[in-house]
Amino acid sequence: MFGRLGGYLQLIAVAPSHQGQGVGSLLLSHVEQTVGAHSRDLFLLASHFNDAAHRFYARHGYREVGQLPAYVRPDITEHIFWKRLRSP
Ligand SMILES: CC(C)(COP(=O)(O)OP(=O)(O)OC[C@H]1O[C@@H](n2cnc3c(N)ncnc32)[C@H](O)[C@@H]1OP(=O)(O)O)[C@@H](O)C(=O)NCCC(=O)NCCS
Numbered sequence: 001m002f003g004r005l006g007g008y009l010q011l012i013a014v015a016p017s018h019q020g021q022g023v024g025s026l027l028l029s030h031v032e033q034t035v036g037a038h039s040r041d042l043f044l045l046a047s048h049f050n051d052a053a054h055r056f057y058a059r060h061g062y063r064e065v066g067q068l069p070a071y072v073r074p075d076i077t078e079h080i081f082w083k084r085l086r087s088p
Pocket residue numbers: 011012013014015018019020021022023024025026045046047050052053055056057059
């Protein structure tokens with residue numbers, strides 16, 4: 001999703017058989033380039049138990065900036081990740 005104040009990445013997924021080969025990084029890079037043409041910032045959510053995704057986003061320059069308890073499901077906290085894609 002695009003927006004003047006920020007873009008939002010709803011879902012990114014790579015088939016388990018193809019993970020760990022750089023495909024996710026390529027997809028994320030493409031999203032950042034596309035969203036960055038419209039928005040300065042990119043936001044996304046990752047569930048509290050998804051350590052691999054947290055590591056993945058941190059490695060790509062995302063900062064965890066908050067949490068949304070019981071946002072999607074009552075027993076799951078979503079962690080909010082943010083990256084500034086470019087200067088204003
Ligand atoms: C998160 C996800 C999209 C990452 O996709 P991916 O294709 O595995 O990502 P990459 O291969 O670019 O990077 C993943 C790891 O592989 C390693 N890697 C990257 N290229 C590599 C290569 N050529 N050879 C070996 N390892 C490599 C990276 O160091 C990275 O390590 P990290 O776990 O410390 O970050 C994928 O794990 C996924 O689909 N998960 C399930 C769905 C999900 O949780 N989506 C996110 C919801 S918010």
